[in-house]
Amino acid sequence: MPVVVVESPAKAKTINKYLGSDFTVLASYGHVRDLPPKDGSVDPEHGFEMLWEIASDSRKHVKAIADALKDDDTLILATDPDREGEAISWHLQEALTKRKAIKKSTDVSRVVFNAITKSAVTEAMKNPRDVDMELVEAYLARRALDYLVGFNLSPVLWRKLPGAKSAGRVQSVCLRLIVEREMEIEAFDPREYWSVRAVLETPRGQTYEARLTELAGKKLDKFDLATAEAAELAVQAVTSRKLSVTSVEAKPGTRNPSAPFMTSTLQQEASRKFGFGARQTMSTAQRLYEAGYITYMRTDGIDMAPEAVTMARDAIKERFGAAYLPDSPRIYKNKAKNAQEAHECIRPTEMSRAPEDLKVTEPDQRKLYDLIWKRTLASQMAAARLERTTVEIGSPDGQIALRATGQVVVFDGFMKVYTEGQDEESTAEDERRLPQIGQGDPAPLHKGGMEAAFAKAGSREDDVVEAAPTSGMQRGPGGLLSENGAVFGQQHFTQPPPRYTEATLVKRMEELGIGRPSTYASIVTTIQDRGYVTKDKNRLIPEDKGRLVTAFLVNYFRKYVGYDFTADLENQLDEVSAGDRNYKDVLDRFWRDFSAAIAETSELRITEVLEKINEVLAPHLFPPREDGKPPRLCPNCEIGQLSMRTARSGGAFIGCSNYPECRYTRPFGPPGMEEASGIPPEGKLLGEDGGDEIRVFKGRFGPYVQRGAVTEENKKPPRQSIPKSWVPEELELDKAVMLLSLPRQIGLHPEDGVPVWANIGRYGPYLKHADSTSDRGGTNANLEDIEEVWTVGMNRAVQLLAEKVASRGGRGAAAKPLRELGEHPEAGGPVNIMKGKYGPYVKWEKINATIPKETDPEQVTMEMAVQLIEERAAKSGKKAPAKKKAATKKKTAAKKTSAK
Numbered sequence: 071m072p073v074v075v076v077e078s079p080a081k082a083k084t085i086n087k088y089l090g091s092d093f094t095v096l097a098s099y100g101h102v103r104d105l106p107p108k109d110g111s112v113d114p115e116h117g118f119e120m121l122w123e124i125a126s127d128s129r130k131h132v133k134a135i136a137d138a139l140k141d142d143d144t145l146i147l148a149t150d151p152d153r154e155g156e157a158i159s160w161h162l163q164e165a166l167t168k169r170k171a172i173k174k175s176t177d178v179s180r181v182v183f184n185a186i187t188k189s190a191v192t193e194a195m196k197n198p199r200d201v202d203m204e205l206v207e208a209y210l211a212r213r214a215l216d217y218l219v220g221f222n223l224s225p226v227l228w229r230k231l232p233g234a235k236s237a238g239r240v241q242s243v244c245l246r247l248i249v250e251r252e253m254e255i256e257a258f259d260p261r262e263y264w265s266v267r268a269v270l271e272t273p274r275g276q277t278y279e280a281r282l283t284e285l286a287g288k289k290l291d292k293f294d295l296a297t298a299e300a301a302e303l304a305v306q307a308v309t310s311r312k313l314s315v316t317s318v319e320a321k322p323g324t325r326n327p328s329a330p331f332m333t334s335t336l337q338q339e340a341s342r343k344f345g346f347g348a349r350q351t352m353s354t355a356q357r358l359y360e361a362g363y364i365t366y367m368r369t370d371g372i373d374m375a376p377e378a379v380t381m382a383r384d385a386i387k388e389r390f391g392a393a394y395l396p397d398s399p400r401i402y403k404n405k406a407k408n409a410q411e412a413h414e415c416i417r418p419t420e421m422s423r424a425p426e427d428l429k430v431t432e433p434d435q436r437k438l439y440d441l442i443w444k445r446t447l448a449s450q451m452a453a454a455r456l457e458r459t460t461v462e463i464g465s466p467d468g469q470i471a472l473r474a475t476g477q478v479v480v481f482d483g484f485m486k487v488y489t490e491g492q493d494e495e496s497t498a499e500d501e502r503r504l505p506q507i508g509q510g511d512p513a514p515l516h517k518g519g520m521e522a523a524f525a526k527a528g529s530r531e532d533d534v535v536e537a538a539p540t541s542g543m544q545r546g547p548g549g550l551l552s553e554n555g556a557v558f559g560q561q562h563f564t565q566p567p568p569r570y571t572e573a574t575l576v577k578r579m580e581e582l583g584i585g586r587p588s589t590y591a592s593i594v595t596t597i598q599d600r601g602y603v604t605k606d607k608n609r610l611i612p613e614d615k616g617r618l619v620t621a622f623l624v625n626y627f628r629k630y631v632g633y634d635f636t637a638d639l640e641n642q643l644d645e646v647s648a649g650d651r652n653y654k655d656v657l658d659r660f661w662r663d664f665s666a667a668i669a670e671t672s673e674l675r676i677t678e679v680l681e682k683i684n685e686v687l688a689p690h691l692f693p694p695r696e697d698g699k700p701p702r703l704c705p706n707c708e709i710g711q712l713s714m715r716t717a718r719s720g721g722a723f724i725g726c727s728n729y730p731e732c733r734y735t736r737p738f739g740p741p742g743m744e745e746a747s748g749i750p751p752e753g754k755l756l757g758e759d760g761g762d763e764i765r766v767f768k769g770r771f772g773p774y775v776q777r778g779a780v781t782e783e784n785k786k787p788p789r790q791s792i793p794k795s796w797v798p799e800e801l802e803l804d805k806a807v808m809l810l811s812l813p814r815q816i817g818l819h820p821e822d823g824v825p826v827w828a829n830i831g832r833y834g835p836y837l838k839h840a841d842s843t844s845d846r847g848g849t850n851a852n853l854e855d856i857e858e859v860w861t862v863g864m865n866r867a868v869q870l871l872a873e874k875v876a877s878r879g880g881r882g883a884a885a886k887p888l889r890e891l892g893e894h895p896e897a898g899g900p901v902n903i904m905k906g907k908y909g910p911y912v913k914w915e916k917i918n919a920t921i922p923k924e925t926d927p928e929q930v931t932m933e934m935a936v937q938l939i940e941e942r943a944a945k946s947g948k949k950a951p952a953k954k955k956a957a958t959k960k961k962t963a964a965k966k967t968s969a970k
Contacts, residue, residue, distance in 0.1 A: 072144035075135055075162060077155070080360040081186060085148065088188045089195075094138050098149070102128045102161045105217050112214045112221075114665070118657045120214060124165055135162070136171035144177045147201065148194070151182035151413060152368050153647060154588060157209035160201050184375075185419045186362040208647035211656055215239055215639070218661060222668050223627065227619065230671070230679045231716065234619050235600045238593075240585045242623055243636045245597050247578060248570055249612045249620040256690060258566035263293045264301035268308055268472060268557045269519025270463065276505035277516045280463055282308060284471035301559035302543065302550055309552045311465040313472070313513040319460045323477075324453040327484040329372040329402040330415035330446050333587030334580045336367070339445070341573035342491030344437055345608055348572050348591035354434045355416070362419060363428065364442055368588040369413040372402045374449075378414070381421040382450040388422075390486060396452045417446040444488040451484035459504050463513045476504035515556035523558050524551040569609040583637035614738045618722060621686045622679065626671055630664065676716070684713050690740055691724065706734035706750070714738065730780070733767075749773070749798060757803040764806045766798055773798035775806040793830055793856050808860060813843045817864045819871075824848075826867050828859045835859045839871050849874060887913075891932050894939075901935050903927050914939050 071094045076082050079097045086095040103122040105111040113119045124132060139145060145166070147159035159180055166172045179198035183190040219239040227234040266282035283290055285304055295301050331339070336355065340346040346354070355367035374382070379399045387395050402415075418439070425440035461474040479485070527548035544551040550559040570578065576590045585593055597603045602616030612620075623631045630636075639660070645651040684691065684702075692701035692712060704710040710728025715735075722738040733753070753765035753776070762778040778787040790809040792798050813829035819839055827838045835856050840848025851867075851874040853859060887902035894901050894914055901914045903921070910927040912919045912935045919935075919942035921927055 071142050072146055073135060073138045073142055074146045074148050075159075076148050077150060077158060078360055080357070084186050084360060084362050085191055088186075088191045093146075094142070096135050096138060097131065098135070098158060098162055099128060099131050101125075101154075101158055102132060102165055105213065107221075109221070112217045114218070114657075114661045118214055118654055118661075120210065122161070122164070132162075132165050132169070136166055136169050139166070139171045139176065143173070143175050145172065145179075146195070146198065147178070147180045148183070150368070151184055151366055152588060153205050153209050153212075154368075155182070156180075156202050156205040157213075160203075160206045160209075163201060184414050185365040186360065187419045190419075204649040205647050207653040208643055211643055211646050211653035214657055215643075215660060218657075218664065219630070222664070223623075223630075226668060226671050227622065230674060230676055231618055231622055231722075234615065234622075235602075237619065237623060238596070239630075239639075240589060240636065241593050241596050242619070242631050243584055243633065244575070244579060244593050245602050245612070245616055246620050246624065246631050247575065248597070248603055248610050249617050251567060251570055252612050252617075253690065255566040255569065260563040260565070261293065262296060263562050263564070264295035264298070264304075264559055265562060266295065266301060266304045266308060266557065266559045267520065267523070269516040270313065270472075270474075270513040270556075271516045272505055272507055272513075273511055274506070277519060278461075278474050278476075278504055278507070279502070279519075280461070280472035280474040280513075282470070283473045284464075285469070287468055295559075298550065298559075298561065301561070305543065305550055305552050305557045305559045307470055308472070308557045309515065309554065311467070311470050313463050313465055313470070313515075315461060315507055315509055315511045315513055316464045316471075317460075317462045318507055318509050321458050321460075322480075323456040323458050325456060325483075325485070326453045327400075327448045327451060327488070328445065328490045330374055330417055330449045331442060332369050332372050332415055333367060334576050334590060336416055336442070337576050337590060338573035339441060339491055340438060341571055341576075341608070343441065344434075346434070346438075347594070347605075348576060349595045350434070351438065352591040354432075354438045357432070358430075358435055358439055358442075361430070363423070363430075363439060365414050365417050365419060367416050369416060370587055371413045372415050374402070374415055374417060374446075378417055378421070379450060382417075382447055385421040386447055386451055390451075393481075394451050394483060394486065396450075400450055402449070415446075416442055418443050421447065448484040448488035451487065452481075454479060454483035454485045455481040459507075461504065461507050474504060474507075476502040478503060515552075515554060518555035520551060520558035521555045523560070524549050524555075527558075527560055569611060571608050571610065572605075575610060582633045583640055584633065586640065614722070617687060617690065618683060618738075621683045625682055625686060626674070626679075627667055630667070680714050680716065687714075691738075693740060704728060704732060704734050707732035710734075754799070756801065756806050759803065759807045759810075764803055764810070766792070766801055766806065768798065775801070775809050777810050791830070793834075795856060812859065813838075814859065816862065816867050819868065820864070821868075826864065826871070828853070828862055828867070830856065830859055837862070837867050837870055888927060889930075891930075891935055895932065895936065901932065901939070903930060903935075912938050917942055 071092060074085065074089065074093050074095045075098055076085060076095065077098055077100060079099075082095045082097045086093070089095060103124050105120060106123045111121045113121075135145075145163075147162060149155040149158040149162075163172065163178060172178060180201050181194040181198050183194040216239050220236060223237040223242075224235075227237055267279055268282070269277050269279055271277055282304060285294070285307060295304055329335075333352075337346075337348045337351050340351040341348070352367065355364065358364045359367050383395055383399065421443075423443075425436055425443055428436055428439055430436055430439075457478045457480055459476050459478070463472040463474065464470060524544065524546060527546065543553060544555075548561050551557070568574075572594050575594060579585050579590060579593075597616070598605060598610075600615075601613060602619060603610050603612055605611070620631075639656075642651060642656050646653045646656060688701070691714065695701055695703075699708075702712045704712055704726040707726060707728050710726040710732050712724050712734075713727060714722055715725040716722050724736045724738060726732040726734040749766055749768045753767040756764045756766060756775075758764065759777070765776050767774055767776055773792045774789050775792060776787055776789045778784060780787060788810055790812055792801060792809065796805070809830075813827045816826045816828055816837075818824065819826050824839060824841060827840070827843050829836060829838065829843050833852075835853035835858060837851045837853060838845075838848055839850075849871050851870040853862060853870070888905050888910060889903040891901040891903065891912075893899065899915050901912065904911055904913045904918075906918075906920075909923065910921045912921060912930065914935075917939050919938035921930060921938065925934075
């Protein structure tokens, strides 16, 4: 039977159903091969030769395909219809050829289908082709570039910025977008401005809202009412005049539907409407695709197959009537410039299959399918028809003018099914519906009409109006209200640009030409997994680690995190996939400059890098101080300068240059992040014990007590962490001395003579039955209370340890010997025969020597045991028994054996 290979078992199952028992359908389970994460996997010195390795978990799948080919000489590669899918087919063909599973007689072909339906699969099988090497070369170029950047740039980060995890060709550019947006927000200086609104009445008693547009005969711009005083005068001007309608203009308008989904717009809309992350959207879409419900979900295409357009139009006519069907199909032009991306849009495979007909149990799948189905139908529906109305209101003296806008939906068209979400809340006034208003109508103020708006503005406690209104005018946080409650002056401040959501980030990357649809989800996920970015209320916020990495790369590798450079490189890769450029030329041009940039950084000293980052991040790390002193002056000693320091354990903090005289530190980030504490940087002196100073310090990993000072002779004085339940600022000398006395040896266990200890550890107070508290073996048991560490006796300790052993089914208990042979004749210490998981063994100290299967444990003598111990020690490299000199014994034993 011909062997058909796809990526996933779910896809294999669906396709097998369509092809029947005449075919063997197997899954490759992903990429099959990858570049080993070691130096030399891409060799620029030898034509960018790439060393591929079959992943350990892929070997069994490749073997299964190779075994299937023994029974049939036909291989059909049916992986996904994009660059990645083409690469997987190529990898499979290469791997199987190396295994000699593909022979000269083997017929190898490639088939692609955009949807997993019977008709699409059957049609694809009729049109086989060879693997498209232009698409493969585009893949090879991307993979080589990503390897060369990641493998060469990440070590530079590790050396110069301890704690930084990795850098990537597109990942680092994406991170830069988020960091620079955050810096824009921090540097933003809000500007105050005011608006004036009034509620007016029609002759029939209906109300509507209008905005002040002219004052003193002059058109108002956004910042013309810049203060509360100016707003107060404007409110008075409106309330003191008679108003009437000077003109009413109604204009017809239309609104067209959005194009069908491609990968990026699907991610954006799923984020807006459901709060889905990019990865969540793609994995959900993958399952819908593999089940045959939607077309392939990684695409730049927005065009739709003619038969799909026909199906959509039929479904629209059947469900909503001919009025909702435009005279001719809507055509959407594809933005993609290369063949690889020129796929259909993301759409349902059957337009007649409504969301309620879907046979899925996962709510996410149903939600996403509903979104795709509605967007696809809407894209082929008639435009919505609107009537937009503008009403101008003025005073007889021409000093005052107001405007009311609104719209009426005359025919809903595609809006009956779907309207696109928005990234930010809309405040458009023309979305309101206006009552019937005629030119020349009087427009008196509606008393009390703005009181609700005034009350709502008053809930914004951070906005404070400084003006002193005239008598009778109400005043509150954020606004001024006329005496009759009909005219409202509202305070506003310009807002900084919003933080990115995953949706707006993907949109921005798409606008800049950075990355491609198939990579957006993994890139956005990677920068979060690395700890460079966190997500709060769906907004992406850079962590200080992310700022550090960006500051370093922007200063030392600016070209390679440049938006234009990255977009141009993407275009070059697109040209490779279109067959218009040689991929090795792209790699060679890139590597020539990039390797030189890497070489330049080798001379950089860490202090030089840190000072540069201090300079770049100064607005964030060292903002102006309220007291007017230099921002980087140490607030503790007022002598040293604050700067960023890196810790040996990774990460960063802010410290004083006057160390060790001044021990001031605070977390990396702007001031104010550190918690208020009564413990100064040089530690709080509690007193003396045995001639040593005892101090409390606040370390980066928590508070601790210390005996004595750090000196050249004593670089690591005794320290002990303070339990979480104790308040460090309130700790007294006697308690600190008690802590420094730990661990406490309670005594020797009555059964085996091994010490029992009481101590305070990472998870609280505990007992340990072992030679020392640093011993990884032994038995641990929790103590209920901190105070028990100093009071628990041996009887209670033995009971708690026994209960712990019993609760684990005996695991951890001291194993009892099968036989006790006695003391080691040369080095001392008991030699015993033990029962083990894999058979009996000889135990002496930390050496365990297996007893040969043919030897009865009951017949083992001390001489045999010593020989087994020595052989085991030599083999494992452990220290053999002292006074060993047993080479002669070994030879004698060997001779006796051979003589026998």
